[in-house]
Amino acid sequence: MFARAYYPGRSGQIMIMPQQGDFVTRNEPAYRFMHGSPWDYDDKIPLLFYGPPFIRRGAYSDGAIQQDIVPTLATLLHVPLPPTVSGRPLKKALDPSAGRPRAILLVVLDGMRLDYLDRHSADLPTLTHLRREGAWFNNARVNFLPTVTALAHASIGTGADPRVHGIVVNTFFDSVSGKPQSAYPGLAPNNLVALTLADLWNLETNGRAVIIGQGSSFTAVAGLAGHGSCLIGARPTILASYSADGSWETNPKCYKLPEYLKTQKSQQLWEADHGQWMGHDIANADAVSRSGLFPKFEADALIAMIENEPVGAGEVTDLLLANLKAPDFVGHQYGPDSPELEATLAEQDRQLARILQAMEKKVGAGRFVPVSRRGR
DSSP states (O other): OOGGGOOTTTSOSSOOOOOTTOOOOOSSGGGSSOOOOSSHHHHEEEEEEOOTTTBOOEEEOSOEEGGGHHHHHHHHHTOOOOTTOOOOOOGGGBOGGGOOOSEEEEEEEETOOTTHHHHTGGGOHHHHHHHHHSEEEEEEEOOSSSOOHHHHHHHHHHSSOHHHHOOOSSEEEETTTTEEEESSGGGOOTTOOSOOHHHHHHHHTTTOSOEEEEESSHHHHHHHHTTGGGSTTOOOEEEEEEOTTSSEEOOTTTEEOOGGGTTOOTHHHHHHTTTEETTEEOOSHHHHHTSTTHHHHHHHHHHHHHHHSOTTOSSSOEEEEEEEOHHHHHHHHHOTTOHHHHHHHHHHHHHHHHHHHHHHHHHOTTSEEEEEEEEO
16 A cells, blocks of 8 residues: 555655554644544545436445546546556446536545444435435545545546655655655645546547636645646636635636635634634634534535536536545544534535535536545
């Protein structure tokens, strides 16, 4: 697993793996609970596809990995894949006679452990319905280490192993400067050295497809959305990333940020609840993202883009790629067995229902494919 994520000059030379049940964490309240191990509670993941007539209903015990998502969706798009892709299409889930959908929605429910879907099923009616009526892969795993945000999202977005796409940690150590740096310094996608499905579709359609990426950290959304117009021959795509001041931001060299998102501020969340949530002070942009109020803020932005952009209007399939991060943020601070996480999961499920309703209203039922999986 470490070997699949080893990239010379970026990976460390000493790999530390705690025993099962132990954690390497950070000395700060926001990260009291961590993930990143090879044990079942970290590397077993929920993976499901939904969208009749394109997706066949069923529960499949076949082994699946994150890198299988891109070749599966590429099969729907009839787009050839580069040799960087290590995954394989999960053809049992697809009906090849259905043609291309008008839109594909890929949702990464960040920090959504597999056991949450059973433990909290009463609080997750939307996901429970998708699981029952869609293609559910009950033997899906992460097959590289560490199982953290940057690696996972880049592997989902490219279909490649981390040793190929080059995003092998959340924070690199630059041996020349002697300082750590983000996997994507300056909101630039340069360190991602493989093409994402969004990149391939951008080139294939010459920018005619609507391509939207949204995430509450650039480390997550860049791995899904790819390079935008910072790829030779490609057009700008839409990318919205949550910023330190509680607004949405982007890198204008590569992407577009719609004007209607620039007025959305997370400050509205804590002002409406007097700066409190479940007895916790959340009166700043970072703290409110670690609360059950945050899923609505994320959903409001994604729904605004669905409603304002010509999603599903043309003959070219559009791509929407979203990282919904509240379960991960809340889980890091309060833990997987906390009432705070349970409340956040319930709210995330309600907001996922809103997003799907917006897609059906815009594109039409039976004309788009939502894909949901857990990320780290």
